[in-house]
Amino acid sequence: MSPFDHLHLDIPRSNKPRLVIIGGGFGGIQIAKSLRKANFQIVMLDRHNYHTFQPLLYQVATAGLEPDSIAESLRKIFDNHKDFYFRMARVTGLNPEKKTITTLVGELSYDLLVIANGSKTNYFGNRELYERTFPMKQVPQALDLRSHMLQNFEQTVMTQDLREKDRLTNFVIVGGGPTGVEVAGALGELKKHVLPKDYPDIDFNIMNLHLVDGGPRLLAGMSDKSSKKALEYLNKFDVKVSLNTVVKDYDGQKVTLSDGTVIPAKTVIWAAGVTGNIIDGLPESSLHKGRIKVDEYSRVVGVDDVFAIGDIAGMLSDEFPNGHPMVAPVAIQQAQALGKNLVHQSTADWKSFKYRDKGSMATIGRNKAVVDLPKFHFGGFFAWMVWMFVHLMSIVGFRNRLVTLSNWVWNYMTYDRGTRLIIRTFIRKKSHKPSDSL
Ligand SMILES: Cc1cc2nc3c(=O)[nH]c(=O)nc-3n(C[C@H](O)[C@H](O)[C@H](O)COP(=O)(O)OP(=O)(O)OC[C@H]3O[C@@H](n4cnc5c(N)ncnc54)[C@H](O)[C@@H]3O)c2cc1C
Missing domain, CATH: 3.50.50.60 (FAD/NAD(P)-binding domain)
Structure with missing residues (x-):
């Protein structure tokens, strides 16, 4: 039943x-x-009872935006449609x-x-990777990653074990497409500008960011120029990029790459495809x-x-x-x-479908993005402004646009992020005593 x-x-x-x-x-x-x-x-x-604006999920995962600003209630979107029914x-x-x-x-x-x-x-059928890595396809997954990441830093403060500190502060991102590159950039920015203020007792030189991709270049769907620029930007954040490399094994404590490198890490973000x-x-x-x-x-x-x-x-x-x-x-x-x-x-x-490709883009931290338009490709501050404008205008819901814009302005002006909360699912105690609620 x-x-x-x-x-x-x-x-x-x-x-x-x-x-x-x-x-x-x-x-x-x-x-x-x-x-x-x-x-x-x-x-x-x-x-779900909401629409998810997936292009900004990575900002929820890296404490840049609240989940509510990238999701919109489906009932609200259609509340004035006639003979329309929504069922979750x-x-x-x-x-x-x-x-x-x-x-x-x-x-x-x-x-x-x-x-x-x-x-x-897409885990390509690998059960271990499915169980041990962090996907980023849905709001709850992005929130889970945010809480996990912040819990890691809380634990780093409290352990004297240097190898454990290493595992807690290393991040491995698998997949060098727009999602992987954007997550790596956002983590680089957190490491540089935000986390040292929250955790003055951690030496952030121990925090290493790794981006692993099986192909010969980042952003394979974009121009060569944009790939190179993205790599240059990530290097500025000290992200260690391994190309032509795949993850061979991950036991939850260390990642083994196909070139033999072993990286101690409790966080592997899986952005290797869908x-x-x-x-x-x-x-x-x-x-x-x-x-x-x-x-x-x-x-x-x-x-x-x-x-x-x-x-x-x-x-x-x-x-x-x-x-x-x-x-x-x-x-x-x-x-x-x-x-x-x-x-x-x-x-x-009926008319057959013809795709009008208006271009693609990715951002790598503040002031930096790459944009490929059909006729020309560019990077830097102007590309970042274009990236922000396009994403802002594409978010569903006027309120969400306003909240996102104000968050971005706040983050930009203060070098801060407003949403560094660890919020885990409420689990009811199995053995509840009436005195527990006092
Ligand atoms: C992290 C990330 C970043 C991205 N960045 C960009 C970007 O910058 N630019 C860009 O153009 N694209 C980007 N994409 C891709 C883009 O989000 C997708 O191409 C787009 O969402 C596809 O739209 P869709 O309507 O096919 O599916 P979706 O938007 O994924 O919608 C599918 C819906 O179906 C629902 N659903 C799924 N299974 C079931 C079921 N069995 N029963 C009921 N409901 C179900 C889901 O809850 C969801 O609401 C990104 C994707 C991700 C994951």
Whole structure:
């Protein structure tokens, strides 16, 4: 018997066809907005009751922003949409022959289904790394990392064991993409400007930051110029970058790299890649390398009335033989294109999807970022301003933008971070005595 047996999705049928969206991420929100005035009843399901702005998760993990400023309530986003239903429920199965989906709180039928449930951290099947390293894909994971990191420093103050101090203050970041580079930069800044004020009794020369990547350069998806600049910026923060190197083993106390290096570390941040969040139920022929195969109209190959957009969708083409990059603009543009197509009665009027790549960027600490626009690439202070502006304008919710901006201004002016709290999940004592509550 499941603990949810007494719950029901309880969505009344209206006279409009029902379009079910799995996931309130960038793609899910955009498709629901695009179809607001169309003739559909819209049902959105997400395992969380909020949308997460993942590009700034690393700032939550490194005590730069509160989680509330990068997350927005899904109910609030759609509170004035008509014939729209949100249910917080994890989808566990797809049944395309019956045109239903299975959730932890029961089944739901659909006329059209849009799968927009994104991706998950890819551990390449390594159970030990899954259990011992820190992922950064969801708000609770970023908060867990923040608390763990600060607990490490609290313990460093209280131990005399030099090897333990080493393990507590070393950080290994795996993955030299934008997330890994941004985390390394943020930790470098914490080490230089923030932590020494909080922990005057720690000699921060013992804190070592390592960034490990299997490829020959950082930011592999960006220009050569940006890769080199990113490396130069990280060197200024004393981040030790190991390229063409992979993690061979991690026992929770020390990391062994493929070049034989052993790094004592209690914190390994896993930013080495993501893979599609596949939900059971689609035929094997509809899947390709961890993503759902779709045609140029986002229709899932081999099943009727099912679409997939964003990170989960593998729209294979000559230009993108393994699908589009897993970034927010792809999810948003695919949702916009699908929304426009779905309002037409006849598929003869549908337009195929064409990705407009407006560029990519990454920041490495204060005043430093790299930006690749289609025609030119630049770095430094101006790039950092561009990075901040683009991210600020992309955050969902006006209040969140305001809070983020004020936090950034505060951090910049004071060389401080306002959110260095260790907050752990409340665990109820198993043996509770009435006197405990006094
Ligand atoms: C740390 C980090 C940094 C990033 N930085 C950038 C960046 O700087 N620029 C950029 O363009 N992109 C960046 N990305 C990538 C970007 O966030 C994704 O490409 C984008 O979120 C994809 O949108 P989506 O709608 O496909 O999925 P998501 O936005 O991931 O949304 C998926 C939603 O589905 C829900 N869900 C998942 N499984 C289920 C289930 N079984 N049942 C119910 N709900 C479910 C999730 O809770 C989530 O709300 C970053 C990603 C990460 C992790």
